[in-house]
Amino acid sequence: MALRHFGAAAAVAVTFGLGASPALAVTEIQWWHAMTGANNEVIVKLATDFNASQSDYKVIPTYKGNYPDTMNAGIAAFRAGNAPHIMQVFEVGTATMMAATGAVKPVYKLMAEAGEKFDPKIYLPAITGYYSTSKGEMLSFPFNSSSTVMWVNLDELKKANVEIPKTWPETFEAAKKLKAAGHDTCGFSGSWITWVNLEQLSAWHNVPLASKANGLDGFDTVLEFNGPLQVKHLETLVELQKTKTYDYAGRTNTGEGRFTSGECPIYLTSSAFFGNVKAQAKFNFTAVPMPYYPDVKGAPQNSIIGGASLWVMGGKSAEEYKGVAKFLTFLSDTDRQVYIHKASGYLPITKAAYEKAKAEGFYKDQPYLETPLLELTNKEPTENSRGLRLGNMVQLRDVWSEEIEQALAGKKTAKQALDAAVERGNTMLRQFEKTAVK
Amino acid sequence: MQKQAIFQTKVLPYALVAPQLAIVLIFFYWPALQAVIQSFLLQDAFGLSTTFVWFENYLELFRDPAYFAAIVRTFFFSFAIAVSSLSFALLLAVMADKPLRGSMLYRTLLIWPYAVAPPVVGVLWIFMLHPSLGVLSRYLRAIGVDWNPLLDGDQAAALIILAAAWKQISYNFLFFLAGLQAIPKSVLEAAAIDGARPMRRFWTVTFPLLSPTIFFLLVVNIVYAFFDTFGIIDTMTRGGPGTSTVTLVYKVYSDGLLGGNLGSSAAQSVILMVMVIVLTGIQFRFVERKVTY
Numbered sequence: 001m002a003l004r005h006f007g008a009a010a011a012v013a014v015t016f017g018l019g020a021s022p023a024l025a026v027t028e029i030q031w032w033h034a035m036t037g038a039n040n041e042v043i044v045k046l047a048t049d050f051n052a053s054q055s056d057y058k059v060i061p062t063y064k065g066n067y068p069d070t071m072n073a074g075i076a077a078f079r080a081g082n083a084p085h086i087m088q089v090f091e092v093g094t095a096t097m098m099a100a101t102g103a104v105k106p107v108y109k110l111m112a113e114a115g116e117k118f119d120p121k122i123y124l125p126a127i128t129g130y131y132s133t134s135k136g137e138m139l140s141f142p143f144n145s146s147s148t149v150m151w152v153n154l155d156e157l158k159k160a161n162v163e164i165p166k167t168w169p170e171t172f173e174a175a176k177k178l179k180a181a182g183h184d185t186c187g188f189s190g191s192w193i194t195w196v197n198l199e200q201l202s203a204w205h206n207v208p209l210a211s212k213a214n215g216l217d218g219f220d221t222v223l224e225f226n227g228p229l230q231v232k233h234l235e236t237l238v239e240l241q242k243t244k245t246y247d248y249a250g251r252t253n254t255g256e257g258r259f260t261s262g263e264c265p266i267y268l269t270s271s272a273f274f275g276n277v278k279a280q281a282k283f284n285f286t287a288v289p290m291p292y293y294p295d296v297k298g299a300p301q302n303s304i305i306g307g308a309s310l311w312v313m314g315g316k317s318a319e320e321y322k323g324v325a326k327f328l329t330f331l332s333d334t335d336r337q338v339y340i341h342k343a344s345g346y347l348p349i350t351k352a353a354y355e356k357a358k359a360e361g362f363y364k365d366q367p368y369l370e371t372p373l374l375e376l377t378n379k380e381p382t383e384n385s386r387g388l389r390l391g392n393m394v395q396l397r398d399v400w401s402e403e404i405e406q407a408l409a410g411k412k413t414a415k416q417a418l419d420a421a422v423e424r425g426n427t428m429l430r431q432f433e434k435t436a437v438k
Numbered sequence: 439m440q441k442q443a444i445f446q447t448k449v450l451p452y453a454l455v456a457p458q459l460a461i462v463l464i465f466f467y468w469p470a471l472q473a474v475i476q477s478f479l480l481q482d483a484f485g486l487s488t489t490f491v492w493f494e495n496y497l498e499l500f501r502d503p504a505y506f507a508a509i510v511r512t513f514f515f516s517f518a519i520a521v522s523s524l525s526f527a528l529l530l531a532v533m534a535d536k537p538l539r540g541s542m543l544y545r546t547l548l549i550w551p552y553a554v555a556p557p558v559v560g561v562l563w564i565f566m567l568h569p570s571l572g573v574l575s576r577y578l579r580a581i582g583v584d585w586n587p588l589l590d591g592d593q594a595a596a597l598i599i600l601a602a603a604w605k606q607i608s609y610n611f612l613f614f615l616a617g618l619q620a621i622p623k624s625v626l627e628a629a630a631i632d633g634a635r636p637m638r639r640f641w642t643v644t645f646p647l648l649s650p651t652i653f654f655l656l657v658v659n660i661v662y663a664f665f666d667t668f669g670i671i672d673t674m675t676r677g678g679p680g681t682s683t684v685t686l687v688y689k690v691y692s693d694g695l696l697g698g699n700l701g702s703s704a705a706q707s708v709i710l711m712v713m714v715i716v717l718t719g720i721q722f723r724f725v726e727r728k729v730t731y
Binding site (some may be wrong): 406 | 480481482483484486487529570571572588589590591676677678679680681693696697698699714
């Protein structure tokens with residue numbers, strides 16, 4: 001209503017040749033996102049609070065479908081010349097966005113040009129590292145981050161007299177005991193087969209997934225995950241699949257109901273699974289760090305993040321960018337980060353917010369919410385654990401999943417499958433390198 | 439018979455077809471042209487760098503064994519879906535054609551599945567046949583089938599064929615029923631008087647008279663299996679496990695939208711377009727020449 005009056009007033013002003021005063025104009029900032037349910041409410045509240053806090057800018061959040069849909073909508077809109085100002089892009093879209101010089105506005109540049117106070121050191125390096133150049137320049141603004149954790153059904157473990165496993169060999173033993181104790185369709189399982197069993201596994205054991213610091217140092221990266229560790233791990237999974245001690249639960253997270261229903265008592269997936277577990281699990285649960293192989297020197301290293309970040313799109317006016325910069329500062333506020341952390345279960349991105357949540361005793365009752373943070377900050381990140389930046393990552397994951405599925409189905413050996421995944425993946429990386437803007 | 443209408447001016451007929459032409463041009467020819475152009479380009483997802491590469495996208499496809507595998511798979515799927523859904527629909531139509539009490543009700547109920555959107559069909563079948571959630575999978579396990587379409591490619595393919603064929607049964611049923619009712623009763627009665635038993639009457643009288651319908655439906659079903667199964671595949675298997683349910687259309691989607699490889703994706707759609715043109719061409723030739731309704 002107020003807006004319509006304003007429009008009418010502006011029209012009148014223009015008619016009389018006065019021109020609308022620039023001080024009165026509200027600059028609209030379009031924010032496209034992929035959050036549903038409770039997380040969508042968080043987004044709406046953030047936008048509403050920001051709009052109420054000042055009168056120059058108005059952030060308008062729009063839900064554009066799931067992650068790939070949102071990204072495709074943004075790309076299509078860019079091609080048509082009306083991209084949003086801010087776009088939420090999942091972590092695997094990072095390389096594609098980064099390669100699009102001219103289509104995006106790096107956050108560090110945006111902040112400098114808008115004259116907004118911006119200190120990259122206040123953010124948790126384990127999170128921002130994923131979205132920064134090798135020089136530490138922040139390209140996109142981390143919004144919702146999570147990591148892989150191992151969800152455990154405490155009641156079932158107790159019943160089967162099994163300790164919470166810490167290493168992979170212990171996990172396999174635990175799964176065998178659980179299977180013997182009645183979980184005959186699933187001793188343990190997990191979602192996001194490639195994220196958990198290739199990407200995180202490699203980072204957690206400080207072995208490369210790909211050359212050039214997993215692609216962070218250049219698009220001429222080559223996949224290297226067919227090494228002894230990954231092959232041994234997959235071989236074990238294939239072996240356990242035969243007896244359903246391990247049971248494959250699909251490429252994405254559609255199998256997560258198998259944990260909350262009680263079918264799989266041990267389940268590796270994102271820490272963001274918390275909301276569903278809390279709502280649906282009728283048993284005592286916790287989340288512990290991912291298992292590791294104790295014979296690998298220096299393991300565990302640190303985990304890498306999942307989730308999404310906010311990309312600022314290119315080709316907008318200085319005034320609009322100023323508003324975007326103010327909004328990012330608004331999001332970095334300590335109390336606001338604590339709010340996002342508590343409301344969504346995603347990780348806080350600033351050190352101060354983490355400290356504050358800790359000081360408030362937030363993790364006392366729910367220690368499992370700190371697990372991903374402990375994993376991410378376990379050790380100073382190395383070349384192999386800072387993050388991933390591989391072009392065509394969405395489809396790369398599909399190709400890797402295809403090969404892993406063939407190994408699990410017994411059609412290929414683990415080594416053959418991973419060799420093929422590396423080879424097919426490299427072909428796609430070269431294709432991406434050809435089209436990437438130089 | 440005189441079919442031509444007489445118009446006083448030359449403008450009026452053109453004006454009358456203009457809206458239709460505009461729609462066809464804007465929504466069919468324009469995108470098709472775009473696809474053809476795109477198929478000669480190598481371009482990043484944002485359209486920031488473009489190189490003209492002649493036929494490289496096509497050559498790349500023909501060098502890719504995965505593409506041939508997808509072609510073979512698509513033809514197999516189409517054949518399996520068409521045959522299973524046609525034969526089942528024909529059986530149902532023949533039965534519903536009999537004078538039964540409440541036949542209207544049966545007929546209506548049999549047509550319902552056609553109103554269900556493909557992704558919903560996918561979800562329905564997932565709920566019935568999901569390895570851990572599915573109602574039917576429990577029975578399958580009980581009779582000793584190691585049912586796991588998440589890992590077993592053949593089972594996943596069977597699942598897609600089942601769901602896709604199920605959805606198409608209603609459509610086929612409708613046409614078969616109409617076809618059956620158009621067969622003159624006198625011919626069937628004459629055959630009966632000559633001593634032909636029901637089975638023989640069906641194969642020597644009904645089936646040949648139904649052949650135009652069967653042929654028409656065969657083409658429609660193949661086109662359906664080529665294109666409209668996308669929603670089912672996307673919700674049920676996303677092409678997996680392995681690549682065992684990646685059809686040509688799914689590959690266009692996954693290479694173009696998920697992989698950002700627009701050139702190859704466009705080249706694939708052009709190839710698909712050619713296939714459909716050929717199919718439709720065959721249909722028109724046969725329908726025009728051999729078949730009279």
